[in-house]
Amino acid sequence: MAYELVVIGTSWGGLHALRKVLSGLPAGFDLPVVVVQHRHRDSDHLLVSLLQDHTPLRVCEVEDKSELAPGDVYVAPAEYHVLVEPGHLSLSTEEPIRFSRPSIDVTFESAADAYGARTIGIVMTGANDDGARGLRRIADRGGAAIVQDPSTAESAVMPTAALRMVPEAKVAKVEEIGKLIARLQARQKAAKRPALASEPSRGKPAAGGDGAPPRETR
Amino acid sequence: MHKVAQPPLAYDTQLEQLEIELLLEAIFRHYGFDFRSYAFSSIRRRIWKRISAEGLPNVTSLQERVLHDPQVMERLLLDLSINVTAMFRDPGFYRAFREQVIPLLRTYPFIRVWHAGCSTGEEVYSMAILLEEEGLLQRSRLYATDINEVVLQQARAGIFPLERMQEYTENYIKAGGKRAFSEYYVAKYDGALFNPSLTEHVVFSQHNLVTDRSFSEFNVILCRNVLIYFDRSLQTRVHRLFYDSLVNFGILGLGSKESLRFSQYEDCYEQIASEKIYRKVR
Numbered sequence A: 001m002a003y004e005l006v007v008i009g010t011s012w013g014g015l016h017a018l019r020k021v022l023s024g025l026p027a028g029f030d031l032p033v034v035v036v037q038h039r040h041r042d043s044d045h046l047l048v049s050l051l052q053d054h055t056p057l058r059v060c061e062v063e064d065k066s067e068l069a070p071g072d073v074y075v076a077p078a079e080y081h082v083l084v085e086p087g088h089l090s091l092s093t094e095e096p097i098r099f100s101r102p103s104i105d106v107t108f109e110s111a112a113d114a115y116g117a118r119t120i121g122i123v124m125t126g127a128n129d130d131g132a133r134g135l136r137r138i139a140d141r142g143g144a145a146i147v148q149d150p151s152t153a154e155s156a157v158m159p160t161a162a163l164r165m166v167p168e169a170k171v172a173k174v175e176e177i178g179k180l181i182a183r184l185q186a187r188q189k190a191a192k193r194p195a196l197a198s199e200p201s202r203g204k205p206a207a208g209g210d211g212a213p214p215r216e217t218r
Numbered sequence B: 001m002h003k004v005a006q007p008p009l010a011y012d013t014q015l016e017q018l019e020i021e022l023l024l025e026a027i028f029r030h031y032g033f034d035f036r037s038y039a040f041s042s043i044r045r046r047i048w049k050r051i052s053a054e055g056l057p058n059v060t061s062l063q064e065r066v067l068h069d070p071q072v073m074e075r076l077l078l079d080l081s082i083n084v085t086a087m088f089r090d091p092g093f094y095r096a097f098r099e100q101v102i103p104l105l106r107t108y109p110f111i112r113v114w115h116a117g118c119s120t121g122e123e124v125y126s127m128a129i130l131l132e133e134e135g136l137l138q139r140s141r142l143y144a145t146d147i148n149e150v151v152l153q154q155a156r157a158g159i160f161p162l163e164r165m166q167e168y169t170e171n172y173i174k175a176g177g178k179r180a181f182s183e184y185y186v187a188k189y190d191g192a193l194f195n196p197s198l199t200e201h202v203v204f205s206q207h208n209l210v211t212d213r214s215f216s217e218f219n220v221i222l223c224r225n226v227l228i229y230f231d232r233s234l235q236t237r238v239h240r241l242f243y244d245s246l247v248n249f250g251i252l253g254l255g256s257k258e259s260l261r262f263s264q265y266e267d268c269y270e271q272i273a274s275e276k277i278y279r280k281v282r
Helices: A014-023 A041-052 A104-118 A132-140 A157-165 A174-198 B013-031 B040-053 B059-068 B070-080 B091-105 B122-133 B149-157 B162-174 B232-245
Strands: A005-010 A033-037 A058-061 A072-075 A081-085 A088-092 A119-123 A144-148 A170-172 B111-116 B140-146 B159-161 B185-188 B191-194 B202-206 B218-223 B246-254 B269-271 B277-280
Touching: A005 A014, A005 A104, A005 A132, A014 A033, A014 A041, A014 A174, A033 A081, A033 A104, A041 A058, A041 A072, A081 A104, A081 B040, A088 B040, A104 A119, A104 A132, A104 B040, A119 A132, A119 A157, A119 A174, A132 A144, A132 A157, A144 A157, A144 A174, A170 A174, B013 B040, B013 B059, B013 B070, B040 B059, B040 B070, B059 B070, B091 B122, B091 B162, B091 B218, B091 B246, B091 B277, B111 B122, B122 B140, B122 B162, B122 B202, B140 B149, B149 B202, B159 B162, B162 B191, B218 B232, B232 B246
Parallel strands: A005 A033, A005 A119, A033 A072, A058 A072, A119 A144, A144 A170, B111 B140, B111 B218, B140 B202, B218 B246
Antiparallel strands: A081 A088, B159 B191, B185 B191, B246 B277, B269 B277
């Protein structure tokens, strides 16, 4: 089974880190990328254009029920939670979760539930612990967990919290995260090539038998 | 005790989906509330919030409780309805409405506005203030509806938290307000009581977008951040209801991150502002 979705969460210092990750993605990158960056409500369009300047991928702000298309970058709007559904994104104005809206945990947990082991979750620089629980869930569902090396993060709180919850996560500097994603994809493609015909199609919710490792109850 | 607001990981997601569908079907058949076409990931989160709060292990056990104890249903209903709102929410919307829609409304002898999913009424009062300042309130009638009678009672009372008045004042100014915002309310106990003359032209009533039909023809329909909780099939149904309820060249106002793009009705409207304000053109 191939990866089908990348979710990235960050807050303080995130703009710089996001630019580096996006510009480090390989040419022809073909997974949808959902970005949750905490920020002020008036900065929506600015963030999209600041990211667009650094990548050939199309960057857009999430609208309700946006279709997930390969190689597009979806930025969570300020003041809304973004929930991942099979094949598209929904918005919600529910209360902030641990003071955050958008909440990285909300997006990551819904991604884990909708895409299971087909998810790559990345937590980067930030000044609170949002994202740690969501990344745990992605890892538990068999997805790939990546955390920015806290010693290179503008604010180490968020990546440190994520590593505490997901100690087995891969640790990388921002410059290397793009390459790491490419390597994960390549490894999977190599391993799965003979079994391509039996891949489940996207658009179906992740099932129990989706190739995730055996799950434990807490 | 189950402290997690999350399904345990051993939970098979397909089994869970089946259980949620059965729960929503049971609620509809027993209580008449139809959440069956709500956006799944969001309703799932809120169901688990209730499962955790009740100390239950799974969706099926919540179904048993909901069917045999109406008080559990009441509590779940509160979890399932989202009533986050603000006066002059997204001030840019109200500014655009004032600049681009008001001139069109001036041409009508009588203006009928439907505010669908008005929750506790903050945006209804905002629109009434705007129409008042533009000299149109006297010839307007605002129909403000919500599925939930409890929030409608709050809306009718017109008392909003005093501690939010600073935020609302800022919104009002950004929205192009023409007076001092404090002219519209008096502080009373912990609340700000809004001038009752604002609601002389407002009718608050219960209406369910999922199951009820259109009840009139309108010049303006406002439905902001309500449809995001519906799945696409239900969104399309509600858009048909709005389309059928608007006069020709009527105005549809949506939330700032909502779109007609996925509704099958995109071609029937033209967008007349950078905000989500549309005019029915065919």
